[in-house]
Amino acid sequence: MPSIAGGRSSPMSIVGADVSSPQKRRLRSNSGLSDDPVFSTPPKPCSPLKTKSPRQCVDDSPNKRRTDVNEAASTDNITKMRKSPKKKLLDSFLDKPIWNPTDSEQLSAVKEALHVSTAPSVPVCREDEQKRIVEFCKQSIEQEKAGSLYVCGCPGTGKSLSMENVKKSLAIWAKETGGQFPEILGINCTSLSTTSEIFNKILGKSQPHKKINNRSTPLRQIQQLYSQKQQSSGTKMMLVIADELDYLITKDRVVLHDLFMLTTLPFSKVILIGIANAIDLAYRFLPKLQSLNCKPMVLSFRAYTMDQIIMILKQRLMALPYTVFQPQALELCARKVAASSGDMRKALGICRGAIERLEIELRESTSTSNLSSMVRVDHMAIALSRAYKSPIVDTIQSLPQHQQIVLCSAVKLFRKGKKDTTIGELNKFYIEVCKSTLIPPVGIMELSCMCRVLGDQGILKLGQSRDDKLKRVTLQVEEADIIFALQGIRFFHNCLQNNQWL
Numbered sequence: 001m002p003s004i005a006g007g008r009s010s011p012m013s014i015v016g017a018d019v020s021s022p023q024k025r026r027l028r029s030n031s032g033l034s035d036d037p038v039f040s041t042p043p044k045p046c047s048p049l050k051t052k053s054p055r056q057c058v059d060d061s062p063n064k065r066r067t068d069v070n071e072a073a074s075t076d077n078i079t080k081m082r083k084s085p086k087k088k089l090l091d092s093f094l095d096k097p098i099w100n101p102t103d104s105e106q107l108s109a110v111k112e113a114l115h116v117s118t119a120p121s122v123p124v125c126r127e128d129e130q131k132r133i134v135e136f137c138k139q140s141i142e143q144e145k146a147g148s149l150y151v152c153g154c155p156g157t158g159k160s161l162s163m164e165n166v167k168k169s170l171a172i173w174a175k176e177t178g179g180q181f182p183e184i185l186g187i188n189c190t191s192l193s194t195t196s197e198i199f200n201k202i203l204g205k206s207q208p209h210k211k212i213n214n215r216s217t218p219l220r221q222i223q224q225l226y227s228q229k230q231q232s233s234g235t236k237m238m239l240v241i242a243d244e245l246d247y248l249i250t251k252d253r254v255v256l257h258d259l260f261m262l263t264t265l266p267f268s269k270v271i272l273i274g275i276a277n278a279i280d281l282a283y284r285f286l287p288k289l290q291s292l293n294c295k296p297m298v299l300s301f302r303a304y305t306m307d308q309i310i311m312i313l314k315q316r317l318m319a320l321p322y323t324v325f326q327p328q329a330l331e332l333c334a335r336k337v338a339a340s341s342g343d344m345r346k347a348l349g350i351c352r353g354a355i356e357r358l359e360i361e362l363r364e365s366t367s368t369s370n371l372s373s374m375v376r377v378d379h380m381a382i383a384l385s386r387a388y389k390s391p392i393v394d395t396i397q398s399l400p401q402h403q404q405i406v407l408c409s410a411v412k413l414f415r416k417g418k419k420d421t422t423i424g425e426l427n428k429f430y431i432e433v434c435k436s437t438l439i440p441p442v443g444i445m446e447l448s449c450m451c452r453v454l455g456d457q458g459i460l461k462l463g464q465s466r467d468d469k470l471k472r473v474t475l476q477v478e479e480a481d482i483i484f485a486l487q488g489i490r491f492f493h494n495c496l497q498n499n500q501w502l
Contacts, residue, residue, distance in 0.1 A: 039322050199219040227267065340388065341480060
């Protein structure tokens with residue numbers, strides 16, 4: 001069974017390794033490509049280069065006696081290299097005039113730049129994943145061999161956006177090398193009237209000028225096409241991108257299995273890329289595909305980090321000739337979203353909500369002379385509160401301190417991959433948090449009583465056992481709600497931001 005984002009596997013050893021002379025059988029879906037077919041995609045921090053200080057660089061230079069102008073320019077360049085992404089973001093905004101939110105054209109341009117439907121010209125922070133998908137497709141095209149790839153990751157992590165860039169890269173590659181550009185069929189599975197309609201679309205793309213035989217099902221006709229060399233010899237390679245694959249997994253797994261099995265037919269020309277949101281779906285349907293000898297390779301898109309969210313927001317706003325946000329406001333948005341979900345679409349929506357809050361403030365104010373036109377931290381905080389606010393957040397924030405520590409401990413414990421635990425094990429993590437904050441912990445019996453109270457409020461679910469230590473404990477609320485509720489409290493800030501706890 002694959003391990004999502006396995007630390008020891010080398011992504012390029014699976015896809016893109018030995019592109020010049022790959023073995024043909026390696027592209028078959030039923031071939032043993034690797035013990036662990038999952039691409040490891042560690043988050044790529046957007047950190048600046050580490051260099052010496054400007055003074056050191058100038059003093060160590062063999063050409064120390066330069067003109068003051070050259071020396072100043074050199075120092076300035078080195079200083080820019082040392083700046084963090086947040087510092088660079090601040091400088092880039094200060095170089096521009098502040099926008100006028102009362103100008104309808106400027107307001108429209110800003111909202112359009114931050115809309116989820118506005119695709120950037122060059123997607124950032126997903127270069128590695130795109131490269132691996134492109135290499136996978138190029139190998140299949142060059143060898144004229146079918147293959148399948150399963151792309152998974154939480155919503156808003158750039159999966160569908162990356163596929164648009166993959167198609168552009170393949171077109172450029174085909175033009176520059178004279179290689180074959182495949183037929184491309186993009187399918188959103190949620191738009192299918194019936195799950196089997198996907199085979200109608202594939203058949204129509206494979207044989208656009210041939211009349212469909214109504215006496216046989218589209219699936220059967222495709223199977224016949226790719227089972228005979230004479231029939232498939234004039235057919236081009238076809239890249240099928242099946243987005244929202246979760247729909248097929250939950251609605252009709254038989255269709256899903258038949259879809260992936262198309263890549264195992266002896267003369268198949270199908271390159272299948274399935275895209276789904278939930279990572280755990282790989283565990284649920286891959287074993288069955290493996291038993292059918294059509295197990296795909298897997299590429300996981302991890303959630304965006306804070307620095308990556310800042311970089312993407314910066315890219316969208318750099319095209320505007322004016323400054324809209326205080327850099328601290330964007331940093332707050334990126335930090336909150338990265339801590340809860342890493343969903344870039346959520347971050348864009350929150351930024352638009354902060355702009356709307358500024359609009360309301362300007363309309364309600366009798367005097368705008370004392371108001372800043374930039375979106376400030378307080379505007380962003382209100383937009384974040386509305387985006388994540390739920391009744392359970394209010395409940396958690398009003399709990400006694402030790403009950404909040406219990407929830408903080410549960411988040412730490414369940415982030416290690418567990419879905420439930422015992423009160424005895426939870427007590428160990430609770431004591432660790434108490435020690436880190438210099439607060440005396442309560443006893444195991446009091447802890448059990450607190451868990452019972454949290455269970456009555458619907459935050460925890462408590463199992464039955466004669467021994468309190470052995471009672472099973474499960475979270476009944478989203479971890480993101482607990483994180484959002486507690487990270488605004490100074491007492492928990494360091495605990496929730498520190499990686500050792502999360």
